[in-house]
Amino acid sequence: MRKILETLRLREQLGFNTRQIAEVIKASPTTVSDYLRRAEMAGIEYAVGVQMGHQWLEERLFPPKAPASVKRPQPNWAYIHTELKRKHVTLDLLWREYKQAHPDGLEYSSFCEKYKKWASKVDVSMRQHHAPADKLFVDYAGATIDVVDPEQAYRACVGILRHINTHGKEALEQACELAL
Template sequence: MCPFDIHEGNLMPAKRKLTMRHIRQMLRLAGSGTSSREIAVILGIARSTVQDNLKRAAMAGLSWPLASDLTDDVLEAKLFVHPGVKQGQRLRQEPDWGPLSIELKKPGVTLLILWEEYRSIHPDGYGYSRYVAAKFMLRQQGMSQGFR
């Protein structure tokens, strides 16, 4: 495999996924006093990647040696969670698409008008482009299930 992404004339190094093994090695090396620069050279990754992941580990309260029962999935969840956002919950209020579909069938009613009403009720709700995209996706799902 070529270490460079030569598709479309791009000669940038190909992006590789950072494995939990790399992160464990990072933590081990950092725990033994190795600098971020040296860790980057040893693992063949960018120094900024090392610094970012060590910072994530510190924020998660992780240091070497890791607990023996800490699986890769748990380690990943501790390092890569979005602070302040509970998993499985939406950040914005979802519009009630059922009544909106009925309203759209009325003459003179547009998505823009419905979105303006939605934003007056939910000022921190979806922007117009996301609102239209969500409606379009919902419509596509309905058509694939035989609805119109």
């Protein structure tokens, strides 16, 4: 528990990053991240940990594991699947929200594993038959960037465009101006 208190102190009072803390307490960065994540999820700060003591801190950060026979609350997989389609939403973010609502719920690895299993059963394929060079498929990749022309006071929002010839091996990436 001394390492956990030291981890919290280094982060809160000295502003050390994960790697710096790992060097000081002689632990792996993964372990430090785990300590910080557990403390964040439990809402525990360094001052509270010092006041309450090591035993209290251990009970809060490392609760006893639930027996395997206990049913854990299952997330709404359809909701999770829908949310993942939104920009900047990750499985980790959705798991954190789920874990806050259900502290005794699935751990991250089980959450990901069960979601992957659920998602594999969702049929998302659509067969399309094309004549060679009949169609061109276009995809905008990722977030957009702003391009500014100071001489003409012109500003454009640009996305990276990738088009693929379905029967050829060529792919072209270029900037394509989007309507503002």
